[in-house]
Amino acid sequence: MTKLIFLIFFIIQKCFSIEIYNETIEQKLDHFNDNDERVFQQDYFYTLDPNSNIVFLYLSGEKVLNKSDGILSGQIPTSIPSSYFNLIHRFYGDTLPLMPASEYIKYLNVSQSLADIKNFIEKMNEEFNLQNSNWIIAGSFYSGTLAALARHQYPLLIKGAVTVSAPLKASLYIDFMDTVIEKMKEIDENKTVQIQNAIETYYNFTTTFEGQYYLSNLLEDDYFIRNDTECYPAFYDPTKFFVAAVESGKIVEFFEKWNDESFETFIELILTIGERDDKANGKIIYRVYQEKVYPFFWLAN
DSSP: OHHHHHHHHHHHHTTTTTTOOOEEEEEEEEEETTTOOOEEEEEEEEEEEEHHHHHHEEETTSSOOOTTTTTTSSOOOOOOOOEEEEETTOOOOOOSSSOOHHHHHGGSHHHHHHHHHHHHHHHHHHTTOOTTTTTEEEEEEEHHHHHHHHHHHOTTTTEEEEESOOOOOOOOSSHHHHHHHHHHHHOOOOHHHHHHHHHHHHHHHTHHHHHHHHHHHHOGGOOOOOOOOTSSSSOOHHHHHHHHHHHHHHHHHHHHHHHHHHHHHHHHHHHHHHHHHHHHTTOOOOOOOOOOOGGGGGGGO
C-alpha cells in the first residue's frame, strides 16, 4: 500500500511537472503575547508558478499529510495554473517546540492556528512577491473549519475558501419550521414568540461550556444520547418536539400549561409532554451531553 501511494504521488508530479519543495517558517509560540519571544519552526511544502496570480493554500489539519495532499484529493485543481502551498498544522510533523509537551500544549488551539495562517501568508507574500496574488485556502474536516474561519477572519488576505465536510454551526429545517411557527401563531401568537425566544436561548446555551453544564442539569436522563465517536455535543433538538406537538395537537396543552416565560418551565414541559408521548408510542428519545468538547468548535462565537 505504501509503495502504491508513493507511485501515485510520483505519477502526479511527473504528469503535471510539479516540483514540490519543503521548507520551514518561524512562527511565534504565542501570537497574542508581545512579551513572549519563544518560537518554533513550522513545516510547509510549496511549488511556484510565476505566471499565475492564483495561490492555493492547503491546510493539513490534525494529521501529518504528504506534500502532494490537496492536489491528490482534488481540492487543488491541477487544471488551473497556480502556485501551491501545503501548511502543516502547528506542533505536527517533524518540528516541535524545544520544551516539554505539557508547556506548549496550551498553545495548540484554533486562535493560534489562525494566526499561524495569517503570518504564513504575509511571509510568503513578502518572500515570493505574491502581494497581488489571490489566495485560495482549502481543507477538509477540521482543516476545512480552519479554512472557513480564516477566510472569515482575514478577508483582505484570503479571497476564497474551499471546505469539505467542515464542521460548522448550521441551522436545520429553516423553511419547514416557518410552517410550524405559522400554525402555532394561529393558536397563540404571543406564546409562540416566547417559544421562539426560548429556543434561541436554548441553542445559545449549547455554545458554551457553562451553558452545556446548565442544560445537562435541566435535561433528564431519558434525553441522553451516548455517542462516543463524536467530539462535540449534539443536544436534543427542541424544534422536533414542537413539530410533533403541532401534528398531534399537543401544542394546545403546552400553551395552556406554560403560564410564564420561565426557561426552566419551558424545558420541563418539553420533557414531560414529549417523554410521555414518546413512551406511549414506544419510542426512546435521548439527549447528548459531553463535558470534553474540542475548543475549535465554538471559537467562532
